[in-house]
Amino acid sequence: DSGVTQTPKHLITATGQRVTLRCSPRSGDLSVYWYQQSLDQGLQFLIQYYNGEERAKGNILERFSAQQFPDLHSELNLSSLELGDSALYFCASSPVRAGLETQYFGPGTRLLVL
Amino acid sequence: LAKTTQPISMDSYEGQEVNITCSHNNIATNDYITWYQQFPSQGPRFIIQGYKTKVTNEVASLFIPADRKSSTLSLPRVSLSDTAVYYCLVGDPGFNAGNNRKLIWGLGTSLAVNP
Numbered sequence: 001d002s003g004v005t006q007t008p009k010h011l012i013t014a015t016g017q018r019v020t021l022r023c024s025p026r027s028g029d030l031s032v033y034w035y036q037q038s039l040d041q042g043l044q045f046l047i048q049y050y051n052g053e054e055r056a057k058g059n060i061l062e063r064f065s066a067q068q069f070p071d072l073h074s075e076l077n078l079s080s081l082e083l084g085d086s087a088l089y090f091c092a093s094s095p096v097r098a099g100l101e102t103q104y105f106g107p108g109t110r111l112l113v114l
Numbered sequence: 115l116a117k118t119t120q121p122i123s124m125d126s127y128e129g130q131e132v133n134i135t136c137s138h139n140n141i142a143t144n145d146y147i148t149w150y151q152q153f154p155s156q157g158p159r160f161i162i163q164g165y166k167t168k169v170t171n172e173v174a175s176l177f178i179p180a181d182r183k184s185s186t187l188s189l190p191r192v193s194l195s196d197t198a199v200y201y202c203l204v205g206d207p208g209f210n211a212g213n214n215r216k217l218i219w220g221l222g223t224s225l226a227v228n229p
Contacts, residue, residue, distance in 0.1 A: 042201070
């Protein structure tokens with residue numbers, strides 16, 4: 001158990017819909033990352049937040065957005081869903097230490113768009 | 115942006131030492147090299163991280179040559195439970211890296227350990 005929690009574990013929805021994925025980082029971790037992993041692809045970095053501020057952006061679509069709240073939990077919003085958005089979505093958190101950064105991953109949310 | 119290249123798959127037997135090499139020709143001065151292990155339907159798990167030369171912990175060793183254009187993850191005496199996908203990640207973990215930092219994951223190496 002990494003200490004990172006994600007809800008829901010599974011989500012089934014239809015094309016065109018909007019969903020929200022939630023992540024609670026490890027106690028004390030200020031950074032949260034979001035990743036997408038499809039069957040035929042590796043881990044795709046989407047976005048990172050640090051203490052409520054966006055820190056780095058990866059291959060995140062404009063239909064997707066995220067935020068980190070004052071209590072440090074984060075939400076990833078996926079809208080106008082397409083079939084190709086079906087994937088595992090992972091959240092990770094990391095402590096802030098000078099020079100080193102280890103990411104602790106949650107169990108993931110499996111999204112199926114029908 | 116440092117792109118990584120790893121073998122797609124490897125096979126080994128229980129008790130053997132496994133070495134997985136990752137190429138990262140465009141590694142930047144501030145980049146660290148981190149390896150993660152991922153089991154099916156689970157999030158990746160940190161294995162080891164290094165900047166140069168050799169790093170060893172209780173589960174693996176990481177060898178990084180002087181030019182840092184590649185790195186090798188060494189798993190001593192693998193067991194069936196080491197069957198997983200191993201990712202090489204190169205990036206700048208610096209706290210002050212700013213919004214230009216990217217996290218680029220390779221496609222991973224699928225390691226199969228046979229009895």
